[in-house]
Amino acid sequence: MKKDKLKTDKSSVKEKSPLPLRILSGIKRVILRLCGKARWLLLGIAVIIFIPIFNSWNYPIGKFYEGTRNEKNIIEPVSRLRSIDQFSVNSSGTAAVMCDIGINGMCGIVDIDTGAQSYANNTALVTDAIHNEVLFPYNLTVTDSGIIYAVSSTSLGDDNSFITSETIVRISDKYEYLGNACEIKYSETDYSRTSKLTGLHYYDGAVTFAVVEKSGVRLYSIDTETQALTTSDVYPTDADGTYTFCVIPLDGSFLFLRSDGNVYRTSFGEPLGESIYRFDMNGDNYCFTQAVQVGERLCVFDEKHPYEVYCLENGSLKKAADIRDLRGEDGSVIKYIASYRPADTGEDTLVICLDNGILTYSGGKFTEKDITLSSGKYFAMYAESFLNVLFYLLILGLIINLVIRKKTLLFKQLAVVIPTLFIISLKVTGDLCDYFVIKENRTITKDLSIICEMGTAEFEGYDFSPLLETNENTGDAYRQLSGRLEELSNERLRKWSGEYVFSVIYRTGDGDDLLLSQNDKLCLPMYTADDTVKSAENENTDELQVVNNVNDLLSGQVRSSSIIAMKRIKDSKNSGNIILKVSTEDKSFWMQRRDFILKVWFICILIFTIITALIVIMSVYITRNINKAKKAVEKIAEGDLSARIKYRSKDELGEICSKVNDMGQSLETLFKEKDKTESFYYKFVPEQFRRLLGKESFTDLSLGDASSRELTVLFCDIRSFSINSEMMTAKENFSFVNIIYGKAGPIIRENNGFIDKYIGDAVMALFENAEDAVKAGTELYRAIVLDPHTAEELNVRDINIGIGIHTGMAMIGIVGESERLSGTVISDTVNLSSRLETLTKQYKTGMLISKDTVDRIAEPEALGLRYLGMIQVAGVNEVKAVYEVLGCLSDEQRKKRSANISELREAIRLFHLGRRAEALSELKALADKGMNDHVTDMYLEYISNLPDEDSGNVFRFIRK
Numbered sequence: 001m002k003k004d005k006l007k008t009d010k011s012s013v014k015e016k017s018p019l020p021l022r023i024l025s026g027i028k029r030v031i032l033r034l035c036g037k038a039r040w041l042l043l044g045i046a047v048i049i050f051i052p053i054f055n056s057w058n059y060p061i062g063k064f065y066e067g068t069r070n071e072k073n074i075i076e077p078v079s080r081l082r083s084i085d086q087f088s089v090n091s092s093g094t095a096a097v098m099c100d101i102g103i104n105g106m107c108g109i110v111d112i113d114t115g116a117q118s119y120a121n122n123t124a125l126v127t128d129a130i131h132n133e134v135l136f137p138y139n140l141t142v143t144d145s146g147i148i149y150a151v152s153s154t155s156l157g158d159d160n161s162f163i164t165s166e167t168i169v170r171i172s173d174k175y176e177y178l179g180n181a182c183e184i185k186y187s188e189t190d191y192s193r194t195s196k197l198t199g200l201h202y203y204d205g206a207v208t209f210a211v212v213e214k215s216g217v218r219l220y221s222i223d224t225e226t227q228a229l230t231t232s233d234v235y236p237t238d239a240d241g242t243y244t245f246c247v248i249p250l251d252g253s254f255l256f257l258r259s260d261g262n263v264y265r266t267s268f269g270e271p272l273g274e275s276i277y278r279f280d281m282n283g284d285n286y287c288f289t290q291a292v293q294v295g296e297r298l299c300v301f302d303e304k305h306p307y308e309v310y311c312l313e314n315g316s317l318k319k320a321a322d323i324r325d326l327r328g329e330d331g332s333v334i335k336y337i338a339s340y341r342p343a344d345t346g347e348d349t350l351v352i353c354l355d356n357g358i359l360t361y362s363g364g365k366f367t368e369k370d371i372t373l374s375s376g377k378y379f380a381m382y383a384e385s386f387l388n389v390l391f392y393l394l395i396l397g398l399i400i401n402l403v404i405r406k407k408t409l410l411f412k413q414l415a416v417v418i419p420t421l422f423i424i425s426l427k428v429t430g431d432l433c434d435y436f437v438i439k440e441n442r443t444i445t446k447d448l449s450i451i452c453e454m455g456t457a458e459f460e461g462y463d464f465s466p467l468l469e470t471n472e473n474t475g476d477a478y479r480q481l482s483g484r485l486e487e488l489s490n491e492r493l494r495k496w497s498g499e500y501v502f503s504v505i506y507r508t509g510d511g512d513d514l515l516l517s518q519n520d521k522l523c524l525p526m527y528t529a530d531d532t533v534k535s536a537e538n539e540n541t542d543e544l545q546v547v548n549n550v551n552d553l554l555s556g557q558v559r560s561s562s563i564i565a566m567k568r569i570k571d572s573k574n575s576g577n578i579i580l581k582v583s584t585e586d587k588s589f590w591m592q593r594r595d596f597i598l599k600v601w602f603i604c605i606l607i608f609t610i611i612t613a614l615i616v617i618m619s620v621y622i623t624r625n626i627n628k629a630k631k632a633v634e635k636i637a638e639g640d641l642s643a644r645i646k647y648r649s650k651d652e653l654g655e656i657c658s659k660v661n662d663m664g665q666s667l668e669t670l671f672k673e674k675d676k677t678e679s680f681y682y683k684f685v686p687e688q689f690r691r692l693l694g695k696e697s698f699t700d701l702s703l704g705d706a707s708s709r710e711l712t713v714l715f716c717d718i719r720s721f722s723i724n725s726e727m728m729t730a731k732e733n734f735s736f737v738n739i740i741y742g743k744a745g746p747i748i749r750e751n752n753g754f755i756d757k758y759i760g761d762a763v764m765a766l767f768e769n770a771e772d773a774v775k776a777g778t779e780l781y782r783a784i785v786l787d788p789h790t791a792e793e794l795n796v797r798d799i800n801i802g803i804g805i806h807t808g809m810a811m812i813g814i815v816g817e818s819e820r821l822s823g824t825v826i827s828d829t830v831n832l833s834s835r836l837e838t839l840t841k842q843y844k845t846g847m848l849i850s851k852d853t854v855d856r857i858a859e860p861e862a863l864g865l866r867y868l869g870m871i872q873v874a875g876v877n878e879v880k881a882v883y884e885v886l887g888c889l890s891d892e893q894r895k896k897r898s899a900n901i902s903e904l905r906e907a908i909r910l911f912h913l914g915r916r917a918e919a920l921s922e923l924k925a926l927a928d929k930g931m932n933d934h935v936t937d938m939y940l941e942y943i944s945n946l947p948d949e950d951s952g953n954v955f956r957f958i959r960k
Contacts, residue, residue: 082356088141089338096142141200146173190401201249210247226701231268241476253295261470295348306333429604463572485519505579525560686754689823706813712773715837717762719800751776770856804836835873844934851881869908
């Protein structure tokens with residue numbers, strides 16, 4: 001009876017449960033049902049992780065799954081044509097392009113005129129379905145039927161750095177492997193680290209190319225219908241050493257560029273005949289590396305003149321096209337040239353492929369082609385977004401599972417200890433890798449230094465002059481130098497030479513560094529540029545210098561890692577322009593580092609696994625003992641102040657749980673109030689003050705705290721505010737300045753600065769980076785002065801501000817007395833930046849910055865600076881160089897003030913040198929030409945009124 005009554009009471013209680021409790025109970029049952037089985041969650045996570053791995057193994061599927069991604073690893077269905085690495089056009093205007101877009105790059109077949117494309121996807125995913133492997137094609141050409149012919153190499157060696165053969169492969173317009181056209185195998189003595197094939201060229205049903213080796217040149221022709229291969233006899237190197245260093249296939253012919261400076265044009269298998277052009281190493285006759293037939297004209301391109309295309313006529317070069325006339329100096333350069341015949345005109349048209357687009361040139365006019373590449377709508381690409389969401393949902397379900405399981409203490413302990421152990425292991429492994437990599441780099445650097453010193457001694461007194469001119473002896477001179485380098489690497493320095501590359505660099509009078517010779521390849525005479533020498537700390541390499549270009553293994557440039565040693569050679573002419581460079585082989589160096597780090601990681605994972613197993617065993621043992629204690633504590637809050645322990649008993653443990661809950665409630669309330677107070681306090685005192693003073697919180701600040709550091713100070717002042725304020729009420733005055741401050745504050749914060757104080761209608765801001773300060777000043781001026789909405793919002797016709805920026809050491813600290821503290825900055829840097837802001841009124845310009853600020857900007861020329869000379873302002877003893885920032889002005893003002901930059905700089909220079917009459921002459925000439933402005937007039941008036949007895953040649957401002 002009692003049991004039945006008890007059941008009835010419970011049933012009635014259950015029926016009387018409030019609706020919200022029943023809803024919460026239902027939600028709990030759903031969560032338990034979905035997340036109660038951890039094994040299914042782990043299985044789902046494992047499947048999602050395995051899918052990308054499977055696709056990387058299964059090449060046909062992986063090609064479509066990977067898609068095209070941008071630099072942030074986000075799928076990008078449509079991309080503009082840019083970063084072009086390979087380019088070819090057939091006669092009808094169908095182009096095959098390979099672009100370095102996103103992570104893996106893209107390849108596409110596009111029509112230049114219509115923009116239509118048959119396919120676009122990753123360049124590295126050309127699949128040979130027969131052998132189930134990935135090809136990495138390069139050096140391509142496209143036929144009239146849309147078939148791509150490209151080159152794929154086979155490598156040998158521990159680092160796969162020696163090319164043993166090169167294969168011409170056929171690829172469909174769907175970018176699918178169609179088979180091999182031919183294979184060029186090299187003998188063991190002719191293995192090379194670089195490709196020996198020239199560019200592939202399609203014309204009239206045949207793909208032609210040449211193989212250039214030290215012993216000579218052989219021409220090849222592939223019939224695109226039958227795939228029959230025809231080869232010519234060898235064009236051997238001359239007995240006097242003259243060799244062919246470059247062959248350019250053309251429509252029905254070939255151009256041979258020889259080491260003696262002569263260029264020959266010949267048909268397949270025919271002798272070279274008469275020279276059609278001769279280039280000069282040190283003259284105006286350029287050496288070109290690309291050529292294309294456009295109708296009757298032969299157009300060529302020289303990489304040293306990346307904006308111009310020339311026409312070869314009657315043995316001389318004439319400029320045919322200049323992209324600067326169309327695009328200006330916007331950074332675009334020519335990468336490739338080609339030609340085709342549009343169906344609508346029937347006239348041969350020059351195609352100019354830039355690094356960020358395509359131009360066509362016909363009839364003296366440029367036409368810009370706006371082409372986009374589409375990666376295709378593949379289900380797997382877009383399904384990845386769904387899988388990512390599902391992955392995080394499964395992780396969330398697994399976390400919930402760990403919380404709601406009965407054995408929560410064990411799982412929580414493992415969830416904390418194992419990730420902590422993993423992070424510690426990761427940190428220790430990273431430190432060990434860094435330590436041993438640094439140690440290995442030091443060893444390699446030491447070896448390189450010894451090798452470079454020995455190599456320089458070997459070449460002391462060597463006569464390099466025959467290599468610096470173009471004649472019949474040039475080829476022999478280059479071969480002798482190459483032989484000396486091979487002898488040096490193979491015989492004299494055999495202990496090290498297997499891992500290092502020896503090069504001889506020539507520095508021209510223009511500062512270009514050209515590669516004369518390298519022990520592992522045949523170089524173009526005086527043409528192959530080398531940028532490594534310029535990356536040294538300074539250009540004076542009389543002493544040994546070492547350049548460390550080692551990139552992190554996670555870097556996209558990891559395969560180009562190297563360590564380089566350089567030193568000048570005391571040649572027979574003592575020119576000081578010859579440099580010996582010894583460097584590690586990039587690929588070999590990367591593979592050695594990779595293998596070493598993989599070993600370290602393997603040992604780390606092994607140790608981590610063993611320690612984790614021991615921790616799991618210990619945790620299980622501890623958990624069993626806690627369960628024997630009747631599970632006194634069911635749940636403990638871990639850093640979450642909102643967590644509470646549900647224990648209703650009135651015993652001692654219940655009192656402890658109640659006190660813990662009370663403590664959590666009190667702490668939660670306390671910290672909420674503290675966070676609210678501290679957040680409000682930050683509005684009055686910049687949080688950056690605390691950080692710059694190295695304090696953990698504002699309560700740690702005390703009177704006298706100070707720190708010295710380099711800062712950039714920005715002053716911004718509203719022009720004619722005093723006059724306008726006279727006509728405003730107090731409320732209107734505050735509303736006026738608050739609108740200005742409302743625009744200034746976000747701009748300063750977005751550029752990593754902070755406002756130190758408001759001084760009436762002026763703002764003083766501090767920056768740790770000079771470039772951020774100048775950028776903030778530019779945006780301030782444009783937002784307040786140039787944006788018409790600002791004047792409308794302020795209800796004035798126009799508004800103007802002045803900005804002064806200076807960089808220098810400053811003392812920041814806490815001043816005041818015990819009951820009233822304030823953070824401030826004390827320094828001449830503040831005074832000078834304030835004076836510069838004041839000078840904007842006299843110069844009638846928007847922004848002035850000091851040379852100290854300019855010197856700390858990576859690319860100051862991008863700011864559009866105008867030099868205003870050395871000045872001395874009132875209250876400051878130092879003389880400072882000042883620049884006007886034109887980049888913040890309107891286009892009209894910037895153009896007007898930019899017109900006299902060089903002339904004004906010259907006049908100021910003459911004034912500083914004490915040549916006042918010449919400076920006045922320059923300034924008056926500007927006025928006569930109508931190129932003067934307020935700054936030039938100021939200088940003209942100042943110099944004219946300067947007493948002769950005043951020997952100072954700086955612009956002094958005696959008033960503040």
